[in-house]
Amino acid sequence: MIVITLTKVPRSLRGDLTKWYQEIQTNVYVGNVSGRIRDLLWDRIMKNIGQGEATMVYNANNELGYQFRTTRRDYEVVDFDGIPLMMHLNVATGETVHGFSNAAKFHKAKVMMKKRGNKVAQSQSEKVSMVAIDLETTGLDPTQDEIISIGAVKQSGDGRVDRFYKLIQCERKIPKNIVELTHITAEMLTSKGVSLSDGLQALQKFLGDLTIVGYNSHFDELFLTNSFKKVGQADLANRMLDLMPMVKKSDKFLDNYRLQTVLSEYNIENKEPHNSLSDAEATFKLATKLIENGALKI
Structure with a gap:
């Protein structure tokens, strides 16, 4: 108690x-x-x-x-x-804590705004090269389930941002709950999807040698590794960083660490959750904010 x-x-x-x-x-x-x-x-x-x-x-x-x-x-x-x-005690000890008058608060706010402006200016002049990636799959088992979409967002050193999105054809029937969650149907994969081999080749070309960031990325890593093995291609050699442990370290009092909860805490809007490109966009923005506040270094 x-x-x-x-x-x-x-x-x-x-x-x-x-x-x-x-x-x-x-x-x-x-x-x-x-x-x-x-x-x-x-x-x-x-x-x-x-x-x-x-x-x-x-x-x-x-x-x-x-x-x-x-x-x-x-x-x-x-x-x-x-x-x-x-x-x-007959005589109180310790010093009075100053700095909580309205004037002090106003001064502190000005200092914080100046620091924030300097940080934004620095982040704009020194763009970090990285790529955020997200997958949608038919289920949670990387040995049985299949990738149905890949989304990625990358930034080069010159600040240019590019996007990658592929629907991936699969042999496995898409469960009803996955269709409801992702809005991806078998008909969409048949008409707009590419083969797993072509999709992974295109992804490797898009990624280059950039550092990959993801949220709870162990899940995506397992699916990618098994998928590359399935089509007989070499696995990714890129450095991969999972943002979840970094968020847990810097924000110890969140109710939970689901992606949507974390995005809300960082004031990041994700208009299409469970869309791989939209989730990758949100993960990219989260990585950028973690870099700005010093929680992530690439």
Whole structure:
């Protein structure tokens, strides 16, 4: 059991805590999370508390069965022969946290906007060469199911962006749920699709030696490897980067890490989910934002 009490903290911080704890009374939160999540949430409190105060009580292996943490300057947590106690101080310790007046907030916003402008200018002048790729398949088993579409978006060092999209003919019947999800039918593959061999050759030519980025890309890698083997062609030798672990590292408090959830967090619109080209476009934009905020280096 974990109990957190807050005083005069920003509303955004209170909103963060409600994802993990129940607010049983104004500014009193109760929950039961792992020690790792508890510590991460306390770090978030410390970073976003402003001039407010916070105290946390949680289970611990000591005589009392619980431990304290607090930011209050009129109390200090002391250890008395292994027993944690909250000692009231006659004179408050610590320094007042400045920088939360309207003027300070305005100045901070100007600085952040300037940094953002510099970052955008830098990203525009130094374009990163990379290619984002996505597949649609008849199912989830790379040894049995088949690729039905390939989408890719690449950027060269000069900033030029090119797109690749192929429907791939397949022998396997497309399940009804896949048709509903992707809007790809057997008739479309027959009339507009190319053979797997031709599609993979065209993809290799499009990719060149660029670094490939994808989201949860292990799935796509397995399908591509099996498909190249099936048609007797050499597998891709490109460097491949999966963006999911990078997002998990930089955004620890997302509700989940499905692509649509992550895109929403980064304000990226994907108008046609489960369309391989549209998903590749969205993945490319996500990679660009991760590069801008320093989470991804190519």
